[in-house]
Amino acid sequence: MRIPVWVTAIHAAILAMAAGLFVLDRALPPDMGRGTEMSVVVTDSGGRALRVFPVEDGRWRLAADIDRIDPAFIDALIAIEDQRFYEHAGVDPLAVMRAALTSARAGRIVSGASTLTMQTARLLEPRPxxxxxxIVESWxxxxxxxxxxxxxILELYLSLAPYGGNLEGIRAASWAYFGREPERLTAEQIALLVALPQSPEVRRPDLRPANARTARAAILDRLAASSLLTPARAGEAAGEDLPSRADFPAAAWHAADEARRRAPGVTDIVTSLDGGLQAELESLARAEAELAGHDVQIAILVVETRTxxxxxxxxxxxxxxxxxxxxxxDRARSPGSTLKPFIYALAFDDGFATSGTRMADIPRAFSAYQPENFDRSFRGDVTVAEALQHSLNVPAVLALDAVGARRFAASLDFAGAHGRITASGDDDAGLAIALGGVGLTVREVATLYAALGDGGSARPLSWLDDQSDIDAATPAQPLMTRETADEIVSILRRAPHPGGRMPAELSRGAPRIAFKTGTSWGFRDAWAAG
Structure with missing residues (x-):
């Protein structure tokens, strides 16, 4: 049987159209750029938000995760915006026909036929x-x-949907209006979050509360009509107060910057920080700095020794x-006397000294370098343990002279503490390392003291909770033997308290802390490490 020419022509036209659409789809794919530019959220190890970074244009646009959004909100959104969302292929012919008939009867456009997918396309590529x-949005x-x-598609929509001002996406709106993630929402919160993207500026609860209240009530009525709420619950929710606009989390300012640097391209960064401890220490730093004077700054770093x-x-x-x-x-400063424990540790490992070795704390010149103690007095014959506990300078310089200043600096560098030294080419300048004549950061000093508390093995600090921190994967480096580390810690635990002897009722049962203080030349920097 011969196929009619017109049938062949129709088939050819269909094939040509399909081929054309295929080529067009590949040649002109949708621009997903806006869907990849997201705010960064930095949290502590328990998921508590510490700081949120806006995108470059100052907008708050947080990547939505469908698994972390209240399912009741998803049900409400689909019931209001796109009831056949899971059935159509992007364009809903039934919705188009319904909108056309409704508008024809009313003589004006009453409702649109945009699906959530079409709205997502418009959010990705805004057009008049x-x-x-x-037509372009449909395609x-x-x-x-x-x-x-x-x-x-839902996640894209819920990341880009406008919520008024510089808020985009449900997470940004939930943080701005409710101060938390949208994982668990009340009926009134759900209704407001569904209503806002329809007219975000007109319905802003912080600027136009009357409009917001009316829009919220209308959504609640529709949810009740859809049996997603009881009429009683809808009425109760309609009477609830509207939220005000809140600030985004802005704690752990510098730590969040560091976490972001270590996790480029990640939008939700989980750090190793303890949010509660972080907040307490931020308050402590501010209070102590205010007491100390307007030109005083304070930095604090807490590291878990084991990890x-x-x-x-x-x-x-x-x-x-x-x-x-x-x-x-992360700024190099003179560490004062905080390096003395490590000088003695090297001397112990070399066999030059033990904790009971006696040394002379008397005036002495090392070529042109003549150290003196903090109180400008000398103790005479002392043990190494006493010299370290009282931070005597001459014995420390003697020990450094014995082990070698350059060798000591190399051991610090090997452990991850990269001293900044102005090279002068003579040994006298090197001996000043014992009293802080080298620049180290708080992070580097913390790295050294963490090694001291962990049997003498030095490892980089870890800032991220999921073990993705590249530096943290660096193998441990031996700074000293375990026996020496234990001995140095024991000596430091017996050091006198910097504020004098503590009352018995305050110190009874308290753990003994191994610590060392340090003061840089000219009293510019005061340290405490342990």
């Missing part, structure tokens, strides 16, 4: 609202459905204070 734009919606799952996890990092006492924008945990 014209018939031509609607883009079909393209999105070919490339993404329904959940992925090297950074549990708290305070880069300054406040960005409103002089130098407060600088992360002082």
């Amino acid at each position: 609202r014209t018939l031509g734009s609607k 883009r919606a079909l393209q999105l459905e070919r490339r993404l799952s329904k959940d992925e 090297r996890a950074v549990r708290a990092a305070v880069g300054s006492a406040g960005r409103d204070r002089q130098g407060g924008w600088i992360d002082l945990t």
